[in-house]
Amino acid sequence: MFKVPDHQVAGHVAGVGKLGPLVDDSGRFYKPLQDGKRGTEEVSFYESFTSNTKIPENIRKFFPIFYGTKIMKASTGTEHPHIVLQDLVSSRVSPSVMDIKIGSRTWAPEATEAYITKCLKKDRESTSVSVGYRLSGLRVFINDESGFYKPERDIMRKAGPDDVKLFLMKFVSSNPESEPDCSLAGSVYGGLNGILSQLLELKAWFEDQTMYHFYACSLLFMFEKGSALKGATTNAQVKLIDFAHVTEGKGVIDHNFLGGLCSLIKFISDIIPDKNHHENGQIEPQTAD
Amino acid sequence: MFKVPDHQVAGHVAGVGKLGPLVDDSGRFYKPLQDGKRGTEEVSFYESFTSNTKIPENIRKFFPIFYGTKIMKASTGTEHPHIVLQDLVSSRVSPSVMDIKIGSRTWAPEATEAYITKCLKKDRESTSVSVGYRLSGLRVFINDESGFYKPERDIMRKAGPDDVKLFLMKFVSSNPESEPDCSLAGSVYGGLNGILSQLLELKAWFEDQTMYHFYACSLLFMFEKGSALKGATTNAQVKLIDFAHVTEGKGVIDHNFLGGLCSLIKFISDIIPDKNHHENGQIEPQTAD
Missing domain, CATH: 3.30.470.160 (Inositol polyphosphate kinase)
Structure with missing residues (x-):
């Protein structure tokens, strides 16, 4: 069900024993929470931004949709918390x-x-x-x-x-x-x-x-x-x-x-x-x- | 003929034995050349900017007029090179x-x-x-x-x-x-x-x-x-x-x-x-x- 994304251009790449993002076939992107403050602060930002009524609609479209967090089997094989986001390239052919x-x-x-x-x-x-x-x-x-x-x-x-x-x-x-x-x-x-x-x-x-x-x-x-x-x-x-x-x-x-x-x-x-x-x-x- | 400007708000202030800008009564501002590269680079900029034909007229007005350089008796009493500029506040009352x-x-x-x-x-x-x-x-x-x-x-x-x-x-x-x-x-x-x-x-x-x-x-x-x-x-x-x-x-x-x-x-x-x-x-x- 989960696989390593094809079109990633930067950041850590998932591999044997290496933590990296995963995608599923329903258009979701699973980003492993980074260690320490970084991971929690990224989640805080998504939570704040998603519920912030002062963000104009024409600006919201520039941000990936946030679906919450999920503890799941990571690319390393162990359980790890992930940020669940819209997969920005899933609907694209050879982007x-x-x-x-x-x-x-x-x-x-x-x-x-x-x-x-x-x-x-x-x-x-x-x-x-x-x-x-x-x-x-x-x-x-x-x-x-x-x-x-x-x-x-x-x-x-x-x-x-x-x-x-x-x-x-x-x-x-x-x-x-x-x-x-x-x-x-x-x-x-x-x-x-x-x-x-x-x-x-x-x-x-x-x-x-x-x-x-x-x-x-x-x-x-x-x-x-x-x-x-x-x-x-x-x-x-x-x-x-x-x-x-x-x-x-x-x-x-x-x-x-x-x-x-x-x-x-x-x-x-x-x-x-x-x-x-x-x-x-x-x-x-x-x-x- | 030369005096310490009334309306200076920042930078070195001329005084006994202290180098600082001077003004005259014809609307010119004499800024002592700073030591080393700084002074020569400030002169270079004024020379480049003054002769640069790509500066639009509506932008030129934001810069003081540059009248060249002049070696003259500084506020310290000794001879020192100065950048001669338009005095930006000379025509103003209590600015x-x-x-x-x-x-x-x-x-x-x-x-x-x-x-x-x-x-x-x-x-x-x-x-x-x-x-x-x-x-x-x-x-x-x-x-x-x-x-x-x-x-x-x-x-x-x-x-x-x-x-x-x-x-x-x-x-x-x-x-x-x-x-x-x-x-x-x-x-x-x-x-x-x-x-x-x-x-x-x-x-x-x-x-x-x-x-x-x-x-x-x-x-x-x-x-x-x-x-x-x-x-x-x-x-x-x-x-x-x-x-x-x-x-x-x-x-x-x-x-x-x-x-x-x-x-x-x-x-x-x-x-x-x-x-x-x-x-x-x-x-x-x-x-x-």
Whole structure:
């Protein structure tokens, strides 16, 4: 009934003796509770968010549906508590997926000295400090024969600002293994229902909301190149995931997340060849300038 | 001919044997070049910015006019190089002034380890990390009899998020020494030419510009309560100052400055009692909720 998810791009992967997420065939995603405070704080966030009547409906759609927690046999074979969530990719065929950790700072002001030191090192070594976010995972569908392009974690980790720009272009290119042609930029990033439009919707909320600060949280981009090649829409979608380090906003906006989000919006805007055209979600080959 | 400026709210103050800025009676401000790289980098920034044809005219007005450098007798009595700038307050009568250092991080990624450690400590001890900016100076005109309200530097330094909110309210209150009434909020922060409107203009530029990153830079708010009390406008103005730590943007927006700016915009929006009214720049007593 439970299996290891096919399309995971970041985080721990379930394996023999290794704890990782599981999915079932009814569209649910089972995320093992992390050790100590992280696990309980992620559950607290989902509980708070789910019952929070101040979340606008257009914003709720960016978050996975939360179905509670469940103690169940983990991928390691032992009993372990899991967070039960909506499986974001179960209904998709060969989705291309990108995981982007947002914020130039992945630590909350209240974190311990040891944790801050550890995070700051990673933030400085990656593009978090310079660009305001870093890539945590990438998986781009090429075609049925070749399968997926999936750069090694180490390559992602060492990416500089220009590499990040290149990966964002590869994500919407017909052949991510060679020079990016950005042929899907108009239909995935652009358009009325495209990723840029969704990011702008999120941005408007982040300019105003002072309830939560989303440290070390990721934006997940997903789309289906397969359907696009068959003339259907790419069904591009943005979701927020990973809430183990969310803190209370205490009346202050999440300037750390918002700054990173604005930086990502700028990169993506620059990739869309002509923002006034290609708004129909169909493929029209484009070359980025 | 040269004298110590009356309205300085932050930074080194010129005195016997102490280097500090001077002004003359023709509206120029002489800022002693800081030691080492800082001084030369501030000059480099002014030179680059002044000759940069990509700066829109509506943005140029937020920066002091740069008149070059000049070796002259400093406040210490010895010869010292100075940056010659427009004196931002020379034409004003009893201006209220606030200096706000923008950004949750006051260090550039390229800074030395020792400098980063020093800045990070200050950023964490102040509201920079939590709120995205910190108050560096405040001076609020009360009336001709009482003069100015000017909290001690130490009080500013120890301010938490709620204190920052309170100082932003005191800045536009009839009596900053008691419970803030925010009677000037509509005419100073609000209105078509008010501070909020100017900040939104700056924000639009920061969402797009990738030329400069403004670390440890300040926004200066100025207005004249005296004129407002006599029925004239408050002449509220926003300026950017202190460019010793500006670095090249290298194609990335200044997400650190932008995040802090958005946080400030949110605080100020919340103080303006009803953003749809009081747009005429006149005083109408208001109580903040």
